Amino acid sequence: MEVTTKYITIKNHIDGTPQESDFHVKTAVLSLAVEPGSNNVIVKVLYLSVDPYQINRMKRHSSTQRAVDFAVGITPGEEDLVAGVVTWGEHSIIRGGNMLRKLDPMGFPLSYNLGVLGPSGLTAYCGFFQVCKPKKGEKVFVSAASGSVGYLVGQFAKLLGCYVVGSAGSNEKVELLKEKLGFDDAFNYKEETDLKSALKRYCPDGIDMYFDNVGAEMQEAAVANMNTFGRVAVCGVISEYTDSGRRAAPHMLDVVCKRITIQGFLTADYLNIYPEFISTMANYLHDGKIKVLEDISYGVENVPSAFIGLFRGYNIGKKIVEIADN
C-alpha cells in the first residue's frame, strides 16, 4: 500500500534565527511496506514535539542538517502506539538501530507523552531533582518559566515547598505563572533594564538554585544573586542558540567565594529514573497536583512556524503539532 506523505526539509544550514523561508514542505509517495528482512519500522506521526535545541542540528557545523524531533505515532498495519525521534513529516521510517518504544497512554491524552509525560517532563524532573538537589524552603529561580520545561520545574519546586520565581517574555505569561501555576513571583524580563537588580527585587533572600533555560545575561544576573553553595542547572541556552556571539560570563570571583556550581546536563543520562518519573508524574496528574500547559498547532505544514515561534516566545507551555487525528 502506498500513501502520499508530506514532510519538512531544511533548504540549507540555519545559523541565525530560523525563518519560514529556511524550510520546504515536500511531498513523496511512500510504500507502507518495509523491505523484507529489514528492521525498519514505518510510523504514522500523530503528535510531533518541536524543541528549541533542535536548531543546533540545523547549523552549518552540525554533522547533519536534519529536521527531527520527538513524536508519538502509530505503526500502520500493526496499529501499535509508539514514541521516539522521527523526521518532521506525516510518516517517518525508523531505521533498525533507532529507538522506538511502545506507548501506554495510561488514560491520558496522547499529546502528554511529548510534554508532561515525555522528554520535557523528564528533563524538568531530572534537572530539578537530580542536578539541583533541592531542599524544602530553598529559593528557586527558573528562566523561560512558561516554557515546556520551566513551567514544570516551577510546579515541582512549589510541591517541594520552595520559594519560586520565574521569568518570562510577556505580561500574559507572568500572570499565568503567578495566578495559574502558583509561582511566588514572576517578572517580564523584557521590561527590565537591569536583570541583576530585577532578580535582587524578586528574590530578596537570594537564589539557591537557578534552573537555566536561556543562558547569557540572565545566567550572569542569577549568579550575581546567588546564595552560598548555589547551584545552576544549565538545561538549555535558547538565547545563545541563534547568536553564536552571545555568551554568559558569570563573575568567577562570585563562583569561587560563594562556592557556586554551574552544571550542564542532558536528559539522556537520566533514563534510569524514567520509571520513577512516570509513576510520580502520573500520580501528580491523577491528583491534580500538576497543571498541564499545551500549545497545539495543526498540520505538518505548520511545523516550521511552530518551531520558529519558539525563538520568538510565541508558545505557552509545551509546543506540539498535531500531525494526524488518531
Added chain:
Amino acid sequence: MEVTTKYITIKNHIDGTPQESDFHVKTAVLSLAVEPGSNNVIVKVLYLSVDPYQINRMKRHSSTQRAVDFAVGITPGEEDLVAGVVTWGEHSIIRGGNMLRKLDPMGFPLSYNLGVLGPSGLTAYCGFFQVCKPKKGEKVFVSAASGSVGYLVGQFAKLLGCYVVGSAGSNEKVELLKEKLGFDDAFNYKEETDLKSALKRYCPDGIDMYFDNVGAEMQEAAVANMNTFGRVAVCGVISEYTDSGRRAAPHMLDVVCKRITIQGFLTADYLNIYPEFISTMANYLHDGKIKVLEDISYGVENVPSAFIGLFRGYNIGKKIVEIADN
C-alpha cells in the same frame, strides 16, 4: 617589655594591579604584654605567606582594606609555635575570637607550614581530590601550574596516574614543570595566540579535569577542549582580580552537551579533611614523592614587592617572606 616593630599598611584601596606606591612601611612601639583579662595573643611573625586572593580584601568595595595573610610565628614569652592569619608585620595582635593553632613542625622546615603543609597544600589537595574527583588515567590541565597550588595539583595528578598538562608564563617555568615536576607536557601561555588551539595541541585526548587558577580566556579554552562529564574546579581567577572587566565566558552549549560542571570552592569548607591531608602529605614528603618549591624573600619591607610580584608572575612555587629568623 616593649619592642619597635614594623608593619605594612595600604595607603588607599587598590582596584587595579598593585604597585609599590600602594603600600606604606610603618613603625610602632608595641608592648609585648597583653592587657590583663584579655584573650588576645601577640605573635612574633617568622614566615609570612603572600597570596593573590588577598587583593580582593584591598579593593574599594571590600568591607576592610587590610593587609593580612597566613603566617607561622612564635608567641613571645611562652615560645609556642603557632600558625594563623596575621597582619602584614613583624608582630601581630591576634584578637580573642580569631583562630590561631599551635604548630607541630614534624621535623620539616617551618616554612612548609605556609605552603606544602599549609593552606596552599590543603587547597591543592581538597580542590583536586574532593572537587575534581579524579580517576586514574584521566587528563588533567592546570593553569598557573608553577604557582603555589598548581605545582602541587600537578604532582598529585601524576601520583594518581593521570596525564597532566600545565600552563605557565615563562619558558623557565615550563621547563621546570616538565623536567623537575614530572608534568607530561606544559606550555607558555604568553607565546600562544590562540589558547583553544594550544590546548588542543597539548591535550590531544581532551581534558577531563581543569584546575583553574586564572579564569578568563584560559577557562573558555579549557571548556572548549573538555571531554564529556568534564569538571572545572575554580580555585582562583588571578587574571580577573585586578581587572574587573575581565571575565570567563565559557560556551554554555558546550557545558550542556558535554555535561560539564564548573564548581567554585573555598578551602575553608574542607577543614574536616585537614588531618587526612597532613598525614598524606607528610608521608609523601617523607618518601620524596612530592617536590617542594619555595620562593623566599626576606624582611617585612619586602612583603609588598613579594605580593606585587605574584601578579607579575615573578614567583616560582610558594611565595613566602621570612620576617624573622627563628
